[in-house]
Amino acid sequence: MSEGFKELKKQLLSGRKNGYDRLSPEALAGMEAYCADYKAYLDAGKTERLCAGETVRLAEAAGYRPYVRGMALRAGDRVYVCNRGKAVMLAHIGRRGLEEGVQIAAAHIDAPRLDLKPNPLYEESEMAFFKTHYYGGIRKYQWVTIPLELRGVIARKDGTVVPVSIGADPEDPRLVITDLLPHLGMEQNKKPLGEAVPAETLNLLLGSRPLGDEEDSGRVKLAVMRLLHEKYGITEDDFISAELEAVPAVNACDIGLDRSLIGAYGHDDRVCAYAALRALLDLAETPEKTAVCVLADKEEIGSDGVTGMQSAAFDTFMEDLCASQGAALRVCLEQSFCLSADVTAAYDPDYGEVYEKRNAAYVNYGVGLCKYTGARGKSGASDADAETVAYVRRILDDAGVGWQMAELGKVDAGGGGTVAAYMANRNIATLDAGVPVLSMHAPFEVVAKLDCYEMYRGMKAVYQAV
Numbered sequence: 001m002s003e004g005f006k007e008l009k010k011q012l013l014s015g016r017k018n019g020y021d022r023l024s025p026e027a028l029a030g031m032e033a034y035c036a037d038y039k040a041y042l043d044a045g046k047t048e049r050l051c052a053g054e055t056v057r058l059a060e061a062a063g064y065r066p067y068v069r070g071m072a073l074r075a076g077d078r079v080y081v082c083n084r085g086k087a088v089m090l091a092h093i094g095r096r097g098l099e100e101g102v103q104i105a106a107a108h109i110d111a112p113r114l115d116l117k118p119n120p121l122y123e124e125s126e127m128a129f130f131k132t133h134y135y136g137g138i139r140k141y142q143w144v145t146i147p148l149e150l151r152g153v154i155a156r157k158d159g160t161v162v163p164v165s166i167g168a169d170p171e172d173p174r175l176v177i178t179d180l181l182p183h184l185g186m187e188q189n190k191k192p193l194g195e196a197v198p199a200e201t202l203n204l205l206l207g208s209r210p211l212g213d214e215e216d217s218g219r220v221k222l223a224v225m226r227l228l229h230e231k232y233g234i235t236e237d238d239f240i241s242a243e244l245e246a247v248p249a250v251n252a253c254d255i256g257l258d259r260s261l262i263g264a265y266g267h268d269d270r271v272c273a274y275a276a277l278r279a280l281l282d283l284a285e286t287p288e289k290t291a292v293c294v295l296a297d298k299e300e301i302g303s304d305g306v307t308g309m310q311s312a313a314f315d316t317f318m319e320d321l322c323a324s325q326g327a328a329l330r331v332c333l334e335q336s337f338c339l340s341a342d343v344t345a346a347y348d349p350d351y352g353e354v355y356e357k358r359n360a361a362y363v364n365y366g367v368g369l370c371k372y373t374g375a376r377g378k379s380g381a382s383d384a385d386a387e388t389v390a391y392v393r394r395i396l397d398d399a400g401v402g403w404q405m406a407e408l409g410k411v412d413a414g415g416g417g418t419v420a421a422y423m424a425n426r427n428i429a430t431l432d433a434g435v436p437v438l439s440m441h442a443p444f445e446v447v448a449k450l451d452c453y454e455m456y457r458g459m460k461a462v463y464q465a466v
C-alpha cells in the first residue's frame with residue numbers, strides 16, 4: 001500500500017476504533033472502578049421503586065436537596081424531585097439563565113418483568129401459585145426455570161405501605177416458574193417460539209405444604225397466606241392494591257474470562273440511567289447551562305402514566321425551575337437539548353441476519369447514537385435533525401468519547417422506541433444514544449464495561465456543553 005493511498009484513506013474514510021485501541025491505561029482503571037459502582041447500583045435497584053430510592057440516596061450523599069416549590073434557586077444549587085417513589089428528576093442549576101435552555105439526559109429505570117395480577121393467589125393440585133401479567137416486551141420462554149425474587153409494595157386501605165422482599169436475601173427462599181420436561185414436550189416443540197410458553201402459564205410456584213386436616217380444601221393456599229400474614233400483616237384482599245414484581249434473583253457479575261463484560265438483569269435502561277445520574281453527581285464545577293437528569297418510569301409500556309415520560313410531572317418540574325428565575329417554560333424548552341439515553345442492540349454474530357452490519361452498534365465501540373428508532377419506515381420515531389446529530393458528534397469528539405452511529409437492526413426486522421419522541425414533541429432538540437446490549441430484555445442481559453464508561457463520559461460532556 002502506497003503512502004499516498006494510506007494518507008488519503010485516513011483523511012477521507014471513517015475509521016472507527018475498538019475502544020481498547022483508544023483508551024489509556026488510566027482510563028481503563030477508571031472504567032473498572034465505575035463499573036464496580038454500577039453493579040452495586042443494579043443490585044440495589046431491581047425495580048423502578050428500588051432504583052428511584054437508590055438514586056435519591058446517592059443524590060443526597062452528593063449534596064442534592066429535595067426541591068420545594070417556591071425555593072429560590074441560584075447557580076450551583078442542586079435539587080431533585082422524586083415522583084411518587086418511581087421516577088426521579090434532578091437539576092444542577094447553571095450559570096446561564098434558564099431562558100437559554102438546559103442540557104437534559106433522559107433515561108428510564110423500569111425494566112421488563114412479571115407483575116402479579118390483582119388476584120394472584122390460587123391453589124392447584126395441592127400446590128400454591130401467583131398468577132402474573134408480564135410488563136414490557138419479554139420473550140416468555142426465557143422466564144421459566146430461573147430463580148426469581150418478588151419485590152414491591154402493598155398499599156393497605158389505611159394508607160400504610162408495606163415493602164415486600166422475598167428472595168433477595170441470601171437466606172430467603174426463591175420463587176420459580178416451572179416448564180415442561182423434554183420427554184413430554186413433543187407437541188410444544190412444534191409451536192412457534194412466541195406461542196410455546198403461553199402468558200397464562202407464567203405462574204410462580206409458592207409452596208406445597210398443607211395446613212389443617214386431610215378433609216379440608218385449599219390447605220396449601222391458606223398456608224401460604226398465613227406466612228404472608230405473619231411476615232407482612234396482610235390479607236388476600238390487600239393484593240388488590242399492590243405492585244409486586246417478580247424479577248431475576250441474580251446479581252450483576254463480570255462475564256468472560258477477561259472480565260470485559262457485565263451480565264445482569266435490567267441493563268435496559270439502568271446502564272444509561274446510572275451513567276446519566278453519576279455524570280451529574282460527579283460534575284465538579286457549576287455547568288454553563290443547567291444540567292437536568294430525568295430517570296423515568298413506564299418506558300417499557302409506552303411512557304404513559306403519571307410516572308412516565310409523557311406525564312406532565314416533567315413539565316411541572318421544569319416550570320418550577322423556570323419560575324424561580326422568571327423564565328418562560330416554552331422558551332426554555334425551545335432552547336434545550338436532550339440526550340435520550342437508552343440502550344441499543346449490540347451486534348450478535350449468532351444472529352447476524354437481523355442486523356445491517358454497516359449500521360449496527362458493536363460491543364466496545366462506545367456510545368451508540370441513533371438518529372431515529374421506530375418501525376416500518378421510522379414510524380413512531382422523532383428522527384433527530386442533521387444539525388442536532390452534528391451537535392452531538394462535536395460534543396463527543398471534543399471530549400474524546402468513543403461513539404458509533406447505529407440503527408436497531410435491519411429495516412423491517414422489527415424496531416423499537418424510546419422516550420426521545422416525547423421529549424422532541426415538547427420542542428426540545430433530542431437525539432437517542434445509549435449502550436449496546438446483547439440479549440436485550442432477557443432476564444440476564446450483557447453489556448461491555450468499556451461502553452458503560454464511555455456512556456458516562458459522554459453524559460458528562462453533554463451536561464458541560466452549551
Ligand code: MN
Pocket residue numbers: 108268269299342343
Ligand atoms: Mn430502554
Ligand code: MN
Pocket residue numbers: 268300441
Ligand atoms: Mn427496553
